[in-house]
Amino acid sequence: MNNEAIELQDALASFDEIWSPRIVTRVNDYDVRIAKAEGEHLWHAHEHTDEFFLVLDGELSIALREDGGERVVTLPKGAVFVVPKGTEHKPAAPGGASILLFEPSGTLSVGDRHEDVPDHVDATVGHALDRPGASAG
Template structure:
């Protein structure tokens, strides 16, 4: 139902931590702060280390800075969305296919598809992934970042 300000009322419970992050109050849409993606990207200290900055239902919104090559991997049960904020990202796919993304462009790698992201220059991205998505999918390497570390102070 809409209120007198044409806002949708919130009937679902909202956690105290979500209220604190939004700067608002449960049940209302006042004092909700915006997330500054550029500022969140500046907080990323290491390449290939995603950082959770938000959550929508069962999807995490993450930011990452990339340089070099990650590893060929697949996510058996989850799709993975790459949105380039700055730079140029190549995503290698099976059969010598490749997707090249520039700022403002995104690509969804379907579940189960092997892929290898490559950043020939520094790239800043937003990832939207199901909360169960493992960083390097079916492969574990020295640079694999556990979800608990990605979530960090967002909890």
Template sequence: MMTGPVNIQKTLDSFSELWSPRIVAQFNGYDVRVAKFHGEYLWHSHQDTDELFIVAAGRLLIHLREDGVERFVTLHQGDTYVVPRGIEHKPESDDESHIIMVEPTGTLTVGDTHEDIPDHVDATTGHHVG
């Protein structure tokens, strides 16, 4: 359990791995995670939970697929978006973006249902800071 303040920028500065979230806070059964995104992730979904994305820096494109229909949302610095539970999604970023995510503790980054996991993706429930 973290007992003091955690600086998000210092945490982001402490690692270089992409798609590999760090847990900066936990509360009421939820993780607050920060990650660096660049390139494409993979299509996946979380059957039992929504996923909150907050763009701290950069730009994020989230592809969404529901009932065979694909669309996307574009998020800029300061924007937030919730991907509803069960919706297939694939984050993508043309340049390095810094993302804050909030989801239940223990949620796997690649979801419950996903395509083959590429080598550049860290399938994890998050890495603790410190």
């Protein structure tokens, strides 16, 4: 990882793909990822880890399936939310959003249990951030 400060807005400006997270840095065995979101992701769950969301810009809704029902948590800019491990969830950003995610390195963006992955969603463990001196692995 790079020992320089990272400007998140510059990092976000370095790519255009939606639902395709970039690894900004690592903290111990966790990735700090950023992503652009627009439209709907897909229903999925991470069986062994929680998933942390911070909305950097725009608004993100996260539908959750829990206790036999569904609910939606809406996150405006600056809001955080943690999806508990094993909880099926479906992020969406109809108007577009920029988000920061915090999860164990190697966590697949579509979870361990998911529906068919639509073409606009990147099934990845994160991509290296395209900047001088950056390395995701």
